Amino acid sequence: MTARTPLPGRAARQLLIELGTRVEAARRLEGGAGQAVLRSIVEATVNLFQAHAASIALYDPTTDRLVYRVAAGEQGQGVIGLSIRTDQGIAGYVYTTGQALALSDVANDARFGRAVAEKTAYIPNTIVAVPLVDEERTIGVLSVLDKRDSASFSLRDMELAGVFARQAAIAITASRVERDTAALLAAVLEPLAGPNVDPDAMEDLVRTATSELGRDDQSGLWRLVDLAARLRSVQPEQVGLVADLLTVLVEHSERNSRRRHRGRSRSAD
């Protein structure tokens, strides 16, 4: 019987850590891909329905809450990042039951689940909410708020919203593995390693590769990566401006650090 693959040596571990960092950076830079598809779906939804706003909330198993991930429309942006319990409000109901729902005269009803509406300072008058369903389960909710040319949403609107929700669910399923560096590494390494590798050793490898990702001394790097990722959504001329500014700042920092270095060298003489 073939011996189990031993854990790699120190140099190899260092390389793994480096790989993990690069994968994470690439994931964050590109991590907008799934997000970009979702954003384009809510934008298309707003346009098609001539609605004031549309948003997608996804279920987060870690917190057991629905988190608003993307939104479109002038009134929709405030909702991004908010989270609600799965037993709260219209989105919560639609998530837990998988049943699409449209409501009118919402603003006139003081009892409407306003937890979200009040936080975003936007209380809709009409709302249609449909579940995002992948092959197995409900994973989130697409909400469309306030159709401009109509006092309510039609049955056809609900069914059409269902189609957009389906597209969103497909996009999410496709990017699920890529959303998590550890899952991505495991998905690549496991089939390559074959059946002779101890699962615990494999888990340890992945853990090694991702061990540095949560460290504070790298938070500056992740901040930069996240900022760079956000550049994907700004105008090209603004990207140029940001790059110019960064170039100046980097050159300035490098000059400073060379000067300090020379200073230290001289004092050592």
Next chain:
Amino acid sequence: MDLDLPAWSEPFSGERRAQLLRPRAFPGIDREWAWGGSTGAGMTVAIIDSGVERDHPAVGGMLRRSVRVELGEDEPAVVDDPEALDVVGHGTACAGIIHGLAPDAELVSVRVLGPDNKGKGIAFAAALDWAIEQGAHVVNLSLSSKSDALFGTFHDLADQAYFANVLLVSAANNVPGPSYPSLFAAVVSVAAHDLADAWTFFYNPDPPVEFGAYGLDVDVAWRDGGRIVATGNSFAAPHIAGIAALIRAKHPEATPFEIKSILAATSNGAVRDNHRG
């Protein structure tokens, strides 16, 4: 635009509705015979949903029992829910519609949604199992499960209900892909039509969704004693549940498939033949 729409409501809406016109299969059966004079007295209608507010004026004091499903470490358990709260308003909306049509039918709320219960398919299955065991005459299911893992469970439950003489009325899901048990033949599946009349309903001989009832901009009861205007197959199903309760009260010997036949025969699409004018 050719989209892959689920379109369960499509056959019941607008111009498409004309295609539902068909000769009455049983000319001797009309609405007067089917439920004339019936108030639903003696019937129990179970509502598996977000709970029902006992004191809501739309429920008319007819909520007889309120239970909820508890998902513990072991098997899910159905326990009394004396507070009779509705965490959304949705279940109270369904109860109000049923009470509006069948004012003497007794209502039982089985709550599958709440702070201690995430409305998982397994809780829904436990609730349905309980309602069948209790011998409810009609069960309103304005919710469904997408869980493939529960396909078999719901299929068995739909059969159990059918054989136990319990009529399941289930809202079709407006989202692509299967949902259970609304697409099983043993249940009365309902989508929405766009005519503002509680007594107007259609039979669609082209399944899986066989019935269309009022579900667009329906003025419904909502939580905390309120009302709201709501759209969805969720609100169409209780219209059929209410009418089914009326029929069952008048014809207690009728079984679920006979009730379905009576509903089809008395639907708005069933036109009188030439002899009857």
